[in-house]
Amino acid sequence: HVSDWCYQSQFTCDHQCNVPDKWNHANGDCAGSYQSPINIVTRKTLKDDRLIPFQFDNYQEIFRGTIKNNGHSVQVGVPHLSIISGGGLPNSYKAVQFHLHWGNNGGPGSEHTIDGEQYPMELHIVHMKHHYTDLTTALADPEGVAVLGFFYEISNSANKKYDPIINALRSIKTKNANISMSPISLTQLIPNEQNLTSFYRYKGSLTTPGCTESVIWTLFESPIPLSKDQLRVFSELKFHDGKAMVGTFRPVQPLNGRQVYRSGGAAILASATFLVAAVATALGLSQPN
Template sequence: RGSRENTGIFIVRSSAARKRPILREWCYQSQVSCNRSCPGPDAWQTVSHQCGGRSQSPVNIVTRKTVKDERLTPLQFDGYQEAFNFHLRNNGHTVQLDLPPGVGVSGGHLDANYKAIQLHLHWGKNGSAGSEHTIDGEQFPMEMHIVHIKEDYNSLSQAVKDPTGIAVLGFFFQESLSENKKYTPLVDALKQIIKPSSNASVSGVSLEMLIPPQSSLTKYFRYSGSLTTPDCAEAVVWTLFESTVPLSRTQLSAFWQLQFPEGTEMIQTYRPAQPLNDRSVFYSTGNASLVSWALLLMSVLLSTL
């Protein structure tokens, strides 16, 4: 047996996991209407008390208040270059790509090695604001989350019990004049999952194709937060990259064609920014790779003397 939980992941429950309370259904604000009483983001506390915590996500990042941290070195992306056959589905809240074994992330002052389990996206409508996190108040058209858990854990249910059990990599999208050819297989597959609970296969795609070039990923923001959907567990180490992914208006519009369970447009699938409270947002210096290359060059020169 399994159930959808948190970020839409379909989790096979162990006997211990079954003891956790089953979440009530929840909605995004775009689903709330006079004819539907499903709790929107402002009422998610009634679904899970953790949604009212003091370390919730997403947040608005005020760049002038970020703290530079030289420990935030470039991340190591393992298996991101491998092309796989992915399982894509409309889980009723978003589009989700389930990830195979062998994909993970490490470095960048993360507590451990983390393995990827899925990615999903949040978007607006007609190119309007749709990202969950904002930068200096700017909301992007779409945001992608690649969800990882510590390698020692077998499921998200285990990882949420650890304050740093989950590592999510966040990528912002910008509208571009030309199509992003790397996204063509994924965008084309969306036509097969218009209805909730529908599935499609995507072949010949690697995670590296879906993110900016790794050389541009040295600058990022880091803070401690939560899952952005109920049960809003405060167990997430967030990494948000400054470099954006370009998609054309036509490609973005393919996401707006998906449908919620009630048959309405799947639009504005984001939680509003939450209070930062007493948390700090750290910023990578972005020059760690340059420093390492300088040290390497110096060692080579010294060895020749």
């Protein structure tokens, strides 16, 4: 049954549970052809001009969320006020919850990978089409859910904006423990809006059982900085059996012919360099002799 799935890191002789390649035993959808996460091969992405910047409404709204150790991640429920639109989405979507996936003490832990690179952690902000009232109903619609994914990178200094989350983690080490966090906004957790114009888009699924294939995925190129110490606190959480909650990511899944799209802002490093050279040349030519 669904609760009997686990990550590879949880499997032991004493605790034989359904690891990711057996998740189809927990739920048949996990063997579908449009599964997530995936490895994004940037040179195979197609630029899509419909992938205009997102509009983030009420993302700066401050709320007191409850953060919970649900036995396989930490999750925070979000008041259904924050709405995303644009970004090539077919509709507007409202935020429902966010949760994270990580490795072991800041080691590789993201679910999605970019050209094979696995980041230390990944944030998923889960949204549903604005007219739905619960996630279950939204998941029955093939375009019912939109998840925004963000990668983390290790920085030399602590990211103060993450204090409310990091401080709360110390109180929710065991399964089903939850605590009310200091007030936060979604805006403070993600990069500045001007850095959110570069992203990838594809059709996929939830990355935990039931693995429902009704998710429009967006992955932002710009990573969020956290210090090694901040990342380490996530690894001090515990699974239901008391083992350290580490390696909470599903391995990448086959693309099965899906196309990954990129926004105008993504993967243009080469042309930007060329542009700088061209501008410099032009300026050089316009210097008075």
